[in-house]
Amino acid sequence: MPFPYHKINGQDIAHFRTIIGEERIVEKEAVKKEYHHDEMPEYGVYAPDLLIEAINKEEISQIMKYAYEKNIPVTVRGAGTGLAGGATCKYGGILLSVMKMNRILGVDMDNMTITTEPGALLSEVADAASAAGLFYPPDPGERTASIGGTVVTNAGGMRAVKYGVTRDYVRAIEAVLPDGEIVNFSSNVVKNTTGYDLKDLVIGSEGTLCILTQVTLKLIAKPKLTWSLVIPYDSIEHCISTVPKLLKMSFVPTAIEFTETDVLDMVEKHLNKRFPDRSSDAYLIVMLDANTKEEMEKMVEEAAGTAIGAGAKDVLISNTAERSASVWSVRAGTLEGLKADSLSQEECDVVVPRSKIAEYVLEAKKISKKHGIRIVTVGHAGDGNIHTELLKDPHLTEQEWKVNTHACLEELYAVSKRLGGQLSGEHGIGIGRLEHMRHFVGERMYRLFQSVKMVFDDKNILNPGKVVALDSKGRCGA
Amino acid sequence: MPFPYHKINGQDIAHFRTIIGEERIVEKEAVKKEYHHDEMPEYGVYAPDLLIEAINKEEISQIMKYAYEKNIPVTVRGAGTGLAGGATCKYGGILLSVMKMNRILGVDMDNMTITTEPGALLSEVADAASAAGLFYPPDPGERTASIGGTVVTNAGGMRAVKYGVTRDYVRAIEAVLPDGEIVNFSSNVVKNTTGYDLKDLVIGSEGTLCILTQVTLKLIAKPKLTWSLVIPYDSIEHCISTVPKLLKMSFVPTAIEFTETDVLDMVEKHLNKRFPDRSSDAYLIVMLDANTKEEMEKMVEEAAGTAIGAGAKDVLISNTAERSASVWSVRAGTLEGLKADSLSQEECDVVVPRSKIAEYVLEAKKISKKHGIRIVTVGHAGDGNIHTELLKDPHLTEQEWKVNTHACLEELYAVSKRLGGQLSGEHGIGIGRLEHMRHFVGERMYRLFQSVKMVFDDKNILNPGKVVALDSKGRCGA
Numbered sequence: 001m002p003f004p005y006h007k008i009n010g011q012d013i014a015h016f017r018t019i020i021g022e023e024r025i026v027e028k029e030a031v032k033k034e035y036h037h038d039e040m041p042e043y044g045v046y047a048p049d050l051l052i053e054a055i056n057k058e059e060i061s062q063i064m065k066y067a068y069e070k071n072i073p074v075t076v077r078g079a080g081t082g083l084a085g086g087a088t089c090k091y092g093g094i095l096l097s098v099m100k101m102n103r104i105l106g107v108d109m110d111n112m113t114i115t116t117e118p119g120a121l122l123s124e125v126a127d128a129a130s131a132a133g134l135f136y137p138p139d140p141g142e143r144t145a146s147i148g149g150t151v152v153t154n155a156g157g158m159r160a161v162k163y164g165v166t167r168d169y170v171r172a173i174e175a176v177l178p179d180g181e182i183v184n185f186s187s188n189v190v191k192n193t194t195g196y197d198l199k200d201l202v203i204g205s206e207g208t209l210c211i212l213t214q215v216t217l218k219l220i221a222k223p224k225l226t227w228s229l230v231i232p233y234d235s236i237e238h239c240i241s242t243v244p245k246l247l248k249m250s251f252v253p254t255a256i257e258f259t260e261t262d263v264l265d266m267v268e269k270h271l272n273k274r275f276p277d278r279s280s281d282a283y284l285i286v287m288l289d290a291n292t293k294e295e296m297e298k299m300v301e302e303a304a305g306t307a308i309g310a311g312a313k314d315v316l317i318s319n320t321a322e323r324s325a326s327v328w329s330v331r332a333g334t335l336e337g338l339k340a341d342s343l344s345q346e347e348c349d350v351v352v353p354r355s356k357i358a359e360y361v362l363e364a365k366k367i368s369k370k371h372g373i374r375i376v377t378v379g380h381a382g383d384g385n386i387h388t389e390l391l392k393d394p395h396l397t398e399q400e401w402k403v404n405t406h407a408c409l410e411e412l413y414a415v416s417k418r419l420g421g422q423l424s425g426e427h428g429i430g431i432g433r434l435e436h437m438r439h440f441v442g443e444r445m446y447r448l449f450q451s452v453k454m455v456f457d458d459k460n461i462l463n464p465g466k467v468v469a470l471d472s473k474g475r476c477g478a
Numbered sequence: 479m480p481f482p483y484h485k486i487n488g489q490d491i492a493h494f495r496t497i498i499g500e501e502r503i504v505e506k507e508a509v510k511k512e513y514h515h516d517e518m519p520e521y522g523v524y525a526p527d528l529l530i531e532a533i534n535k536e537e538i539s540q541i542m543k544y545a546y547e548k549n550i551p552v553t554v555r556g557a558g559t560g561l562a563g564g565a566t567c568k569y570g571g572i573l574l575s576v577m578k579m580n581r582i583l584g585v586d587m588d589n590m591t592i593t594t595e596p597g598a599l600l601s602e603v604a605d606a607a608s609a610a611g612l613f614y615p616p617d618p619g620e621r622t623a624s625i626g627g628t629v630v631t632n633a634g635g636m637r638a639v640k641y642g643v644t645r646d647y648v649r650a651i652e653a654v655l656p657d658g659e660i661v662n663f664s665s666n667v668v669k670n671t672t673g674y675d676l677k678d679l680v681i682g683s684e685g686t687l688c689i690l691t692q693v694t695l696k697l698i699a700k701p702k703l704t705w706s707l708v709i710p711y712d713s714i715e716h717c718i719s720t721v722p723k724l725l726k727m728s729f730v731p732t733a734i735e736f737t738e739t740d741v742l743d744m745v746e747k748h749l750n751k752r753f754p755d756r757s758s759d760a761y762l763i764v765m766l767d768a769n770t771k772e773e774m775e776k777m778v779e780e781a782a783g784t785a786i787g788a789g790a791k792d793v794l795i796s797n798t799a800e801r802s803a804s805v806w807s808v809r810a811g812t813l814e815g816l817k818a819d820s821l822s823q824e825e826c827d828v829v830v831p832r833s834k835i836a837e838y839v840l841e842a843k844k845i846s847k848k849h850g851i852r853i854v855t856v857g858h859a860g861d862g863n864i865h866t867e868l869l870k871d872p873h874l875t876e877q878e879w880k881v882n883t884h885a886c887l888e889e890l891y892a893v894s895k896r897l898g899g900q901l902s903g904e905h906g907i908g909i910g911r912l913e914h915m916r917h918f919v920g921e922r923m924y925r926l927f928q929s930v931k932m933v934f935d936d937k938n939i940l941n942p943g944k945v946v947a948l949d950s951k952g953r954c955g956a
Contacts, residue, residue, distance in 0.1 A: 108833070109722070109726070110722040110831075110832065110833035111722075111831050111832055111833050112722075112725060112726065153671065154669075154671050154675075156669050156671075160668070160669060165669050167675075167678075168646070177922070181922050183920070183922055183923055183926075184923075186900070187831070187898045187899065187900060188831045188898055189829045189830065189831060189861075189862055189898070189899055189900050189903070190638070190829070190832065190861040190862060190863075191632075191634050191638060191643050191829055191861055191862075191863055191903045191904055192829060192900045192902070192903065193631065193632050193634075193682050193827075193902045193903060193904055193905065193906045193907070194900040194901040194902045194907065194915070194918070194919065195907060195915060195919060195923070195924075195927045195945060195946070196679055196682070196683060196687075196926075196927050196930050196931075196945070197632075197645075197678050197679055197681065197682050197683075198679075198923075198926060198927075198930070200645075200675050200678035200679065201674055201675055201676075201678065201679050201930075203675065204671050204674070204675050205674055205675075209674075220730075221726060221727065221728055221729075221730070224728075244587070244588040244589075244590075247590060248587070248590065248699060249699065250699055250702075250769045251699075251769075252698075252699075291728045291729075295773070349671075351667045351668070351669055351670060352667065353588075353589050353665070353666045353667060354588065354589055354668065355586070355588035355589050383667075383668040383669055384667055384668060384669075385667075385668075385669055420665045420666055420667070421665065421667060422664070422665060422667050422670045422672045423672040424670070424671045424672045425667070425669045425670065425671060426669055426671055427671065428671045429671070429672065429673060437672070437673060440672065441672065441673060442661070444655070444659050444661055445661055445662075445673070445676075446673075448661075448674075448676060448933060448934070449673045449674050449676075451933040452674050452676070452679075452930070452933055453674075455926065455929040455930055455933055456926070467673060467674070468673070
């Protein structure tokens with residue numbers, strides 16, 4: 001325990017009942033098991049002492065005032081779809097769900113923004129934008145994520161190549177600080193140099209700095225057409241070496257993904273989905289958005305010429321939104337397919353300079369062979385973010401799996417660092433990658449991280465044990 | 479003084495001579511007057527005790543180690559083109575120029591980035607990108623700014639409507655911390671969720687957190703054509719109410735500026751530049767980028783239809799880069815024109831939600847009348863950033879000017895706050911807006927700012943007295 005936290009007792013629960021409706025407080029034994037972990041139970045299963053479902057910021061403020069005074073850890077929970085073990089009560093205490101704060105407060109047509117509570121789903125926010133004739137581009141695979149969760153993890157996704165990540169769409173954040181004070185980070189303005197950029201610090205902070213109660217997000221004009229290209233290659237090297245060339249075209253593709261034939265095997269086998277071409281070892285899948293058919297045809301022509309020039313065997317065009325969707329559903333099913341094809345999984349979410357993707361992928365193959373762990377690389381070729389999935393096969397003992405995946409991860413992170421990459425591209429640190437952080441970012445950067453945590457959360461009560469570890473006194477010591 | 483700083487003596491200078499070449503250390507009396515202030519001497523004229531011109535990060539690291547140990551304030555200086563009094567030695571000490579660290583280290587074609595030392599000029603970076611067939615979009619009016627200065631102030635500029643601000647182009651920062659340690663914030667990757675986003679915290683921190691020694695910036699494909707539209711209106715209300723409509727078109731205009739006839743008068747009178755139309759009271763100037771003439775013609779058609787539908791009297795097309803440049807040179811001459819037309823200036827750089835621009839401009843006119851101070855609003859209609867220039871006319875005594883501009887500023891900031899705006903959109907806080915910060919952002923946010931400053935600079939030796947004030951012990955007290 002980083003801190004001698006107060007253990008919730010009957011008196012505390014009685015106090016919370018004066019703030020929160022009876023039906024929205026669930027005591028330890030009654031808390032459903034799904035709240036003990038996120039999508040990666042591998043990163044820890046922890047029972048909260050109390051589950052509270054808040055319905056507004058005033059409630060959250062009152063809960064935090066009490067928790068701050070009493071020294072009770074609080075972990076905020078959205079939809080629980082994270083992949084880093086971020087939304088779990090590592091040190092017990094309160095699991096504070098914001099999923100009942102799910103009102104979309106409106107689309108502002110003049111400012112082209114949408115304002116929403118944190119518990120609305122990403123899909124609901126995207127739909128509300130679309131209903132207003134506008135477009136919310138961030139699209140991590142998991143569309144049942146809470147929108148607040150996507151902000152505190154700075155969710156990425158495939159369309160980041162053209163449209164950027166969640167960070168690029170957050171105009172304003174209303175939040176409760178660990179001591180209960182309600183503050184606003186920026187407002188509905190498109191540029192801001194008023195003091196330090198704490199809004200961007202909060203984005204991606206994985207619920208360790210403050211609790212989001214409202215966000216205002218930028219929307220853009222909706223592209224009228226979406227087509228996709230499936231581009232087969234004889235080798236992964238040729239496949240990936242096309243990427244920088246695609247990025248230098250006169251327009252920016254919406255998404256550029258790569259996949260290999262073994263991944264397609266798994267998805268087809270377990271999910272009954274069919275990829276339109278199986279002639280080749282490696283594929284690029286490219287998504288294009290345009291407003292007119294004419295514009296689209298020009299884009300396709302340029303992209304196809306670029307790909308063929310770089311060694312592609314063919315370029316298959318999915319020229320309707322529906323056909324395009326079917327291509328992407330195979331890509332979207334990757335994680336599910338890998339899960340179905342293995343007994344357990346570990347994941348490495350490195351991001352490397354786009355020019356280094358091929359080198360990283362080849363190194364990952366070597367590391368796989370060396371340690372006898374099946375490693376599959378899929379991912380966002382357009383932004384260098386390679387989901388490197390480590391899969392447990394039946395022949396491995398638990399001990400072999402544990403020791404060898406650890407050895408693989410250490411080597412994969414070392415490769416990423418050597419290539420100028422980072423530890424995590426979009427899934428975040430949470431618990432899952434915490435043990436690798438200090439070494440990866442270096443001692444001084446880690447101390448800056450610890451100190452920043454303490455600026456917001458001097459008692460270390462908000463989602464403790466995630467992103468950074470603090471010492472036994474909860475202070476920023478060695 | 480926020481701190482009992484050490485006053486530089488002969489022994490210190492002797493020490494610096496062991497690190498820095500003789501010819502790059504200038505003692506107090508020999509420091510040119512231009513180093514006593516930036517482009518706004520109104521915000522303070524301060525003589526440094528010592529000017530040091532560094533040539534590499536190792537020198538800076540050594541200087542900072544000594545300054546940290548001895549408690550000597552250090553202020554970094556780029557080209558000195560800031561508008562907030564940011565790069566001045568408010569408390570004496572060392573003025574550390576990085577203008578000799580001006581090497582552009584290369585364009586990385588595969589990652590589409592440029593890496594440069596901080597003292598290269600913005601124009602040089604833009605030219606180097608262009609020579610490589612690529613494009614660096616950020617374009618604040620002042621192209622002789624140092625690139626490092628544009629990063630630490632998160633410079634905006636006209637093209638922000640389509641392309642965003644400097645922040646959107648910074649991939650990686652290498653910097654020296656106040657105690658001399660050299661660190662890297664992120665790397666050449668396009669997404670990153672490895673811990674807290676300190677890179678974005680450093681961007682816009684006005685040299686108060688660390689000293690930039692190298693930056694890597696994103697480049698994009700160069701648009702092939704740039705045209706401009708000059709759109710006359712009978713009233714400023716009609717003019718500005720067109721803006722949200724232009725932003726909802728099927729494409730995003732590169733820039734949307736507004737100007738009024740009195741501003742054009744001043745520029746034409748003092749700078750001998752001619753605006754292509756003088757028939758009307760108010761104008762929008764719209765810049766469009768495209769890759770083909772066909773695409774451009776469609777964009778012009780849609781923009782013209784939108785403007786006419788919203789009450790424009792006409793739409794004048796500048797359909798070559800040259801003609802377009804001549805329109806923009808009038809806009810670019812605004813500040814110079816206003817300076818020539820008045821005895822002294824104060825500036826308010828608020829940003830408001832784009833839907834509130836017209837309301838703000840009308841309020842500014844009322845405030846001008848109420849306090850008898852000439853106020854001119856020009857600016858970035860496309861992003862709600864309105865440069866509100868207060869001009870001293872000959873009939874005003876110094877005392878009237880001082881008291882009344884202060885009253886105007888307080889009211890203008892209150893209007894911005896009421897409309898959901900911010901204190902500064904792109905020029906930053908520096909010294910110039912510091913007295914308004916605490917009240918504007920609120921006590922709690924201000925304390926967060928102070929604490930963040932202390933995380934990086936616990937002795938408050940780096941550019942002290944800018945962005946936030948600290949108490950007499952240099953700590954974050956009241």
